[in-house]
Amino acid sequence: MMSVLDFLQRIDAGALTPERAVREAREAIRAGDDAIRAFVSVDAAAPVLREGPLRGIAIAVKDIIDTADLPTEFGSPIYSGWRPKADAPIVVAARRAGATVIGKTMTTPFAYLDPTVTRNPINRDHTPGGSSSGSAAAVAAGMVALAIGTETGGSVIRPASFCGVAAVKPSYRVLPTVGIKTFSWSLDTPGLFAATVADVAFALSALTGRSNVRVDGRYPLSPRIGIVTQDFAEAPEPASLDALDRAARAAERAGATVRRASLPPVLSDAFRIHGTVEAFEARQALSWEMDHHRNALPRLLRAALDAAAAIGVDAYDDARRTARRARRALGEVFAEHDVLLTLSASGPAPRGLASTGDSRFNRLWTLMGNPCVNVPGLDDPSGLPLGIQVIAAFGEDDKALSAAAFVEEAIYASR
Amino acid sequence: MMSVLDFLQRIDAGALTPERAVREAREAIRAGDDAIRAFVSVDAAAPVLREGPLRGIAIAVKDIIDTADLPTEFGSPIYSGWRPKADAPIVVAARRAGATVIGKTMTTPFAYLDPTVTRNPINRDHTPGGSSSGSAAAVAAGMVALAIGTETGGSVIRPASFCGVAAVKPSYRVLPTVGIKTFSWSLDTPGLFAATVADVAFALSALTGRSNVRVDGRYPLSPRIGIVTQDFAEAPEPASLDALDRAARAAERAGATVRRASLPPVLSDAFRIHGTVEAFEARQALSWEMDHHRNALPRLLRAALDAAAAIGVDAYDDARRTARRARRALGEVFAEHDVLLTLSASGPAPRGLASTGDSRFNRLWTLMGNPCVNVPGLDDPSGLPLGIQVIAAFGEDDKALSAAAFVEEAIYASR
Numbered sequence: 123m124m125s126v127l128d129f130l131q132r133i134d135a136g137a138l139t140p141e142r143a144v145r146e147a148r149e150a151i152r153a154g155d156d157a158i159r160a161f162v163s164v165d166a167a168a169p170v171l172r173e174g175p176l177r178g179i180a181i182a183v184k185d186i187i188d189t190a191d192l193p194t195e196f197g198s199p200i201y202s203g204w205r206p207k208a209d210a211p212i213v214v215a216a217r218r219a220g221a222t223v224i225g226k227t228m229t230t231p232f233a234y235l236d237p238t239v240t241r242n243p244i245n246r247d248h249t250p251g252g253s254s255s256g257s258a259a260a261v262a263a264g265m266v267a268l269a270i271g272t273e274t275g276g277s278v279i280r281p282a283s284f285c286g287v288a289a290v291k292p293s294y295r296v297l298p299t300v301g302i303k304t305f306s307w308s309l310d311t312p313g314l315f316a317a318t319v320a321d322v323a324f325a326l327s328a329l330t331g332r333s334n335v336r337v338d339g340r341y342p343l344s345p346r347i348g349i350v351t352q353d354f355a356e357a358p359e360p361a362s363l364d365a366l367d368r369a370a371r372a373a374e375r376a377g378a379t380v381r382r383a384s385l386p387p388v389l390s391d392a393f394r395i396h397g398t399v400e401a402f403e404a405r406q407a408l409s410w411e412m413d414h415h416r417n418a419l420p421r422l423l424r425a426a427l428d429a430a431a432a433i434g435v436d437a438y439d440d441a442r443r444t445a446r447r448a449r450r451a452l453g454e455v456f457a458e459h460d461v462l463l464t465l466s467a468s469g470p471a472p473r474g475l476a477s478t479g480d481s482r483f484n485r486l487w488t489l490m491g492n493p494c495v496n497v498p499g500l501d502d503p504s505g506l507p508l509g510i511q512v513i514a515a516f517g518e519d520d521k522a523l524s525a526a527a528f529v530e531e532a533i534y535a536s537r
Numbered sequence: 538m539m540s541v542l543d544f545l546q547r548i549d550a551g552a553l554t555p556e557r558a559v560r561e562a563r564e565a566i567r568a569g570d571d572a573i574r575a576f577v578s579v580d581a582a583a584p585v586l587r588e589g590p591l592r593g594i595a596i597a598v599k600d601i602i603d604t605a606d607l608p609t610e611f612g613s614p615i616y617s618g619w620r621p622k623a624d625a626p627i628v629v630a631a632r633r634a635g636a637t638v639i640g641k642t643m644t645t646p647f648a649y650l651d652p653t654v655t656r657n658p659i660n661r662d663h664t665p666g667g668s669s670s671g672s673a674a675a676v677a678a679g680m681v682a683l684a685i686g687t688e689t690g691g692s693v694i695r696p697a698s699f700c701g702v703a704a705v706k707p708s709y710r711v712l713p714t715v716g717i718k719t720f721s722w723s724l725d726t727p728g729l730f731a732a733t734v735a736d737v738a739f740a741l742s743a744l745t746g747r748s749n750v751r752v753d754g755r756y757p758l759s760p761r762i763g764i765v766t767q768d769f770a771e772a773p774e775p776a777s778l779d780a781l782d783r784a785a786r787a788a789e790r791a792g793a794t795v796r797r798a799s800l801p802p803v804l805s806d807a808f809r810i811h812g813t814v815e816a817f818e819a820r821q822a823l824s825w826e827m828d829h830h831r832n833a834l835p836r837l838l839r840a841a842l843d844a845a846a847a848i849g850v851d852a853y854d855d856a857r858r859t860a861r862r863a864r865r866a867l868g869e870v871f872a873e874h875d876v877l878l879t880l881s882a883s884g885p886a887p888r889g890l891a892s893t894g895d896s897r898f899n900r901l902w903t904l905m906g907n908p909c910v911n912v913p914g915l916d917d918p919s920g921l922p923l924g925i926q927v928i929a930a931f932g933e934d935d936k937a938l939s940a941a942a943f944v945e946e947a948i949y950a951s952r
Contacts, residue, residue, distance in 0.1 A: 190825070207619055208825040215824070300719045300822050307715065332850050407715050409630070410605070410623040435747050439932065517854065 123287065124150070124267035126179055126321040133178050140178030144170045144222045147180035150265040151225070157246065159239050160260040163192050164225035174220020175328040181216050182260045182269040185226040186233050187312075188301035189213055192223075196303045197231040197238065197253075200415045210301025212270060212312055212329065219328040227256025227269060230478060232408060233277055233305050236420035237478050244286055244507055248471040251281030252478030254315070258285040261315045268325050269315040274305045274400060276467075276484025278313030282496035283466035283509025284479060288530070289315045290322040292519050294491030296330060306403040308442070309396075309488050319495060319530045323523040334520045341528040342521075347373055348383025348459030350513075354390035355482040359469030365500040365508035366465055369533055373463070376532035383459050385452070389486060392448035395441035396485040401430035402438040445489055449516070452490055456515035461525040466496045466509030483511070493519040495526035499533040538702070539565070539682035541594055541736040548593050555593030559585045559637045562595035565680040566640070572661065574654050575675040578607050579640035589635020590743040596631050597675045597684040600641040601648050602727075603716035604628055607638075611718045612646040612653065612668075615830040625716025627685060627727055627744065634743040642671025642684060645893060647823060648692055648720050651835035652893050659701055659922055663886040666696030667893030669730070673700040676730045683740050684730040689720045689815060691882075691899025693728030697911035698881035698924025699894060703945070704730045705737040707934050709906030711745060721818040723857070724811075724903050734910060734945045738938040749935045756943040757936075762788055763798025763874030765928075769805035770897040774884030780915040780923035781880055784948055788878070791947035798874050800867070804901060807863035810856035811900040816845035817853040860904055864931070867905055871930035876940040881911045881924030898926070908934040910941035914948040 124147065132138035148164075155161050162185045171177050183189060186196050188206035195201045213223060228238040233253035240255040242248040243263035250259040254271025258281035261269050271278045273291055282289030291313040299310050314329075316322045320337050327336045349370050351363070374380045405412075405427050411419060412427055419427070455462070465483045472479050487494050493516075496509040512529055514522035539562065547553035563579075570576050577600045586592050598604060601611045603621035610616045628638060643653040648668035655670040657663040658678035665674040669686025673696035676684050686693045688706055697704030706728040714725050729744075731737045735752050742751045764785055766778070789795045820827075820842050826834060827842055834842070870877070880898045887894050902909050908931075911924040927944055929937035 190829075201622065204622055207616065208829075211821045211824045214828060215821070218824070218828070295722065298722065298818075298821050300722065301825075304715045307710065307713065330850065403713075406626045406630070406713050409626045409633075410716075413629060413633070414605075414623075435745065 123261065123264045123317040125317040126267045126325055129178055129267055138178070140172055141170050143178035144180050144224065147224055147266050154263050154265050158241050158243055158259050158263045160227055160256040160263060160265060162195065162226045162228055162256065165192055165223065168222045168224050170222050171220040174218065176216065176325065177220035179221045179268050180224040180266045181221040182225055182227045182257055182266045183213060183223055184254050184257050184271045185229045186272060186303040187213060187270060189223065189226065192226050194226065197229040198418065200411055200418045208301065211298045215329045221268065224266060227260055229253055230255060231420045231423060232303060233272060233274060234423040234426065235478060236422045237475050239475065242285060242471050244505065248473055248506065249284065249475050249478050251284035251471060253277035254281050255478065257315050258282055258287060261287045261317065267316060267321065270312060271315060272302060272310055272312045273488055274309045275396060275488050276481030279484050279494055279496045279511055280467045280479055280481055282315055284471035284507060286498045286501070286507030287315050287317060288319045288322050288498055289313055289496040290326055290523060291494045292326060293493045293517050296519060304407040306400045306407065308399050308403060311488060319497060319523060319527040326519070332519065335523050337524045337527040341524050341531065342460065344377045344379055345460045345525045345528055346379045348381060348462045350383050350385060350462045350464040352464055352483055354393045358465055358483065361502040362465045362467065362469050362508055366463065366510060368500060369510040369529055370463060372532040372536035373529050376528065376535065378528065383455060383462055385455060388444065388448045388451045391444050392489055393486040395444050396489045398433055398437055398441040399445065399489065401426060402433045405430040449490055453515060460521060462513040463529065464511050464513065466511040470502050470506035470508055487513055492516050493522040495522050497526050497530045497533065499530055538676065538679045538732040540732040541682045541740055544593055544682055553593070555587055556585050558593035559595050559639070562639055562681050569678050569680050573656050573658055573674050573678045575642055575671040575678060575680060577610065577641045577643055577671065580607055580638065583637045583639050585637050586635045589633065591631065591740065592635035594636045594683050595639040595681045596636040597640055597642045597672055597681045598628060598638055599669050599672050599686045600644045601687060601718040602628060602685060604638065604641065607641050609641065612644040613833065615826055615833045623716065626713045630744045636683065639681060642675055644668055645670060646835045646838060647718060648687060648689060649838040649841065650893060651837045652890050654890065656890070657700055657886050659920065663888055663921065664699065664890050664893050666699035666886060668692035669696050670893065672730050673697055673702060676702045676732065682731060682736065685727060686730060687717060687725055687727045688899070688903055689724045690811060690903050691896030694899050694909055694911045694926055695882050695894055695896055697730055699886035699922060701913045701916070701922030702730050702732060703734045703737050703913055704728055704911040705741055705938060706909045707741060708908045708932050711934060719822040721815045721822065723814050723818060726903060734912060734938060734942040747934065750938050752939045752942040756939055756946065757875065759792045759794055760875045760940045760943055761794045763796060763877045765798050765800060765877045765879040767879055767898055769808045773880055773898065776917040777880045777882065777884050777923055781878065781925060783915060784925040784944055785878060787947040787951035788944050791943065791950065793943065798870060798877055800870060803859065803863045803866045806859050807904055808901040810859050811904045813848055813852055813856040814860065814904065816841060817848045820845040864905055867907070868930060875936055877928040878944065879926050879928065881926040885917045885921035885923055902928055907931050908937040910937050912941050912945045912948065914945055
């Protein structure tokens with residue numbers, strides 16, 4: 123894989139120019155994307171900048187994010203060839219940081235569950251996950267060093283886990299959602315994919331001006347890690363539990379204090395009402411498409427929007443109250459643990475492209491709005507990646523990333 | 538003025554058809570808008586629907602809200618002739634409710650403070666207020682019975698007060714902001730303008746499916762009203778304080794329990810940091826316009842965005858924490874009062890069109906996200922309207938509207 127920090131180090135050392143770095147990405151896309159199909163479009167004219175913390179870094183942008191220079195189609199024929207007037211602010215931030223917006227990546231239609239044609243670069247017979255399918259695959263295939271995705275229930279952390287790359291879903295609204303197609307305004311959260319935790323942390327810092335989120339080897343010496351198995355979700359595959367166990371033991375050997383964390387019961391309630399919040403809001407967010415292009419909506423999305431008609435305002439209001447109570451209760455959990463460590467997905471990437479996999483180990487955390495990091499480095503006996511998820515208190519993105527880097531290092535040392 | 542409920546009553550009684558009702562609005566616009574300039578565009582082909590709670594109601598939509606059938610220009614030459622692909626969900630909701638989207642109304646550029654050419658229908662030498670200038674004026678001039686606006690710091694309640702119309706700014710996110718040009722995602726809130734409190738309440742119910750917000754004469758018999766003068770803001774004009782006093786005494790005579798409410802000190806802190814949240818987010822939300830069309834941005838907005846460069850992430854995070862603490866503290870105030878009664882603006886509409894007036898009596902409430910209602914009916918000796926603001930606890934839009942209807946009735950009875 124390409125690494126953001128490796129590129130920047132070589133550029134800083136004069137061993138690589140920004141132009142050459144971007145050309146490497148272009149060549150990798152040209153050579154590799156026919157097999158992976160991570161990209162919807164590539165910008166042949168995207169300027170290479172010589173200034174900024176991300177100079178020379180080619181960045182791929184999920185195609186539900188507005189770009190003025192490239193079509194933005196939301197994965198749907200309804201928006202075939204659609205050209206927004208303006209770039210989304212997250213794209214402007216990438217350009218201001220010096221990055222080269224090299225292309226748009228495959229998204230499931232409107233970032234829901236209907237799959238894309240993108241293949242998992244680790245094993246092309248498997249899904250890369252969704253909905254940020256192309257963003258995760260583009261990084262995993264070594265075509266770009268950095269990609270932007272979004273999640274509403276696990277669309278960043280899950281594909282990162284399936285593709286074996288690092289990803290951060292920052293605290294709710296640390297990265298702006300303006301100019302990004304809305305599915306659920308209470309949930310939609312942009313995130314970043316890159317090779318390593320240090321890479322995503324550096325990129326997050328460059329996009330937001332939050333310099334404290336960078337990790338530069340200054341990990342906590344002995345983070346207090348709480349293990350969470352999310353027993354309110356159906357049981358995961360044994361391989362995932364085994365990976366969590368391996369990560370926990372590696373972290374302990376590296377000096378962490380590892381204990382089992384117990385979540386208050388209201389967190390189970392919150393897990394169950396994620397879908398109520400999501401569907402009630404999606405039915406409004408996509409109401410124009412339903413009224414004007416119903417038959418062009420894909421099967422799973424149309425069924426979900428139809429089913430959402432049964433959700434009344436009282437159920438929605440109740441769900442939001444449950445979420446609020448759960449956020450408060452979760453805050454108290456972090457008095458005893460610096461971070462929580464849990465599964466990133468229920469198992470490795472499913473075989474075939476018919477499903478993008480299951481988000482049940484992600485949903486709660488998107489609803490809570492806490493920063494989550496997917497730590498790569500483990501795999502199952504067949505070589506499919508198994509990610510581990512590090513979660514910190516709301517607003518403590520720095521802690522999530524530094525603890526994730528600690529766990530990543532511990533996993534690496536244990537292999 | 539045209540009244541939503543009057544129109545519907547006549548339609549129900551067979552005395553008026555939806556076609557005829559919409560034609561009345563068309564004729565009023567044709568006859569009146571040259572003098573007022575509330576409209577940016579009128580849709581000559583907008584269909585009249587025969588079903589739905591708002592059938593026959595011509596609705597005017599602020600021009601920062603996306604419409605597929607009419608240009609959406611955000612009050613700025615940067616977006617001259619811009620056609621979004623889709624209607625904003627709030628526009629879809631209006632159509633689903635049977636309303637006829639008759640045209641787009643003047644907004645200050647990007648809904649900030651630089652004024653429009655719109656005149657106050659009550660006295661054309663005065664501003665109608667902003668940023669929802671055209672929406673408030675279109676209702677006040679009797680051109681439409683219903684209009685949609687938005688506010689980030691007072692752009693619904695203030696122009697309603699200046700123009701002598703009722704308005705509701707519902708609880709944060711009761712009306713969706715999807716497809717509405719973002720200024721500040723933590724603050725932007727759509728709102729409705731109509732002749733009376735019962736009209737805006739009925740329309741809010743029709744747009745959201747929240748039938749409990751309607752007021753049908755079932756007012757509370759003796760609401761507990763807390764009077765708030767917002768002493769953290771600079772002193773208002775005596776005319777406004779006098780109007781608040783008249784409204785309080787009228788409510789008391791009508792059976793309300795009226796006491797002075799005291800706000801915890803953290804509310805003053807929150808008042809002061811509204812601008813920090815707004816400017817930090819606006820600088821991101823409008824970053825594309827700044828990078829690509831800086832010279833086309835109007836004077837006040839450009840200065841505000843430039844000044845916002847000095848706001849760091851720490852100041853922003855601190856401000857958000859203050860807002861969270863203040864929301865919690867404000868919740869407790871409502872244990873003692875059903876609603877708060879305060880000024881809608883610092884005085885009547887200023888003379889001239891150079892300024893849209895001051896939002897200092899609105900900002901705190903937009904930041905808190907509570908439902909606010911402007912109650913019309915009072916004026917100063919020169920005949921300029923002076924609105925009164927009714928505020929309920931977050932999520933209690935029904936209580937805000939029913940108490941506002943009570944106050945409106947009490948004011949009417951006292952004249």
